[in-house]
């Protein structure tokens with residue numbers, strides 16, 4: 004469970020560049036719930052995920068994961084609870100390390116442990132098994148350098164890496180945006196399967212209205228640092244992408260210049 008209470012994040016406070024990226028966010032996400040997060044550019048989506056991950060210090064309010072108040076915990080301390088996958092396939096792994104070494108680092112997330120013990124024979128077997136689940140043949144390439152792989156292969160591995168160590172929360176920041184449509188669909192299916200199997204509490208930022216409604220169990224829309232829509236259940240299943248675009252227009256108080264961004 005994630006409980007966010009009165010969360011505020013202000014960048015460059017007290018300067019002419021002051022930006023209130025999040026303003027009084029109250030949000031409870033139950034265990035196993037899968038929330039898609041939408042909103043126009045600069046709405047605060049990435050800041051919200053960064054605040055939960057511990058990468059962005061909060062100005063006001065608190066964040067609880069399970070019953071633990073993690074507001075003042077460092078990113079490293081939260082690593083045993085929170086996994087994150089970024090938009091850039093290069094961001095979540097080391098290109099000049101092998102697939103296996105990257106998996107070993109991921110397995111050690113949240114533990115004080117080096118690469119040595121992480122690469123035991125038993126672990127190698129687990130890595131082989133988990134990578135085989137992808138059906139991409141990468142289990143036969145565990146010694147290949149990560150930077151030899153395509154974006155889609157890297158994002159698929161990033162999801163395996165994010166779920167190697169037990170965690171409660173997974174944060175997905177437009178993790179399919181840089182992929183071609185076929186690979187994006189593959190990675191989304193994999194995401195849903197892993198989230199369901201591991202009962203992860205999930206937040207997924209997307210610019211695709213289609214994805215926002217098709218994937219997950221609940222959708223929130225941010226605008227200027229506030230939650231302006233929060234739908235689940237029948238209300239959500241009754242929504243169309245056109246409804247969401249209409250809501251965007253309403254909160255922005257203007258016509259969107261380019262709807263294609265939202266309904267890809």
Ligand SMILES: Nc1ncnc2c1ncn2[C@@H]1O[C@H](COP(=O)(O)OP(=O)(O)OP(=O)(O)O)[C@@H](O)[C@H]1O
Nearest residue numbers: 014015022024042043044045046047048049050051
């Ligand atoms: N490190 C930072 N320093 C200063 N301002 C920042 C920083 N990070 C984000 N901001 C500002 O905070 C606001 C929210 O940014 P954020 O990246 O969370 O939006 P977003 O909804 O993820 O947007 P996008 O869809 O464009 O990625 C924006 O005005 C942005 O310029």
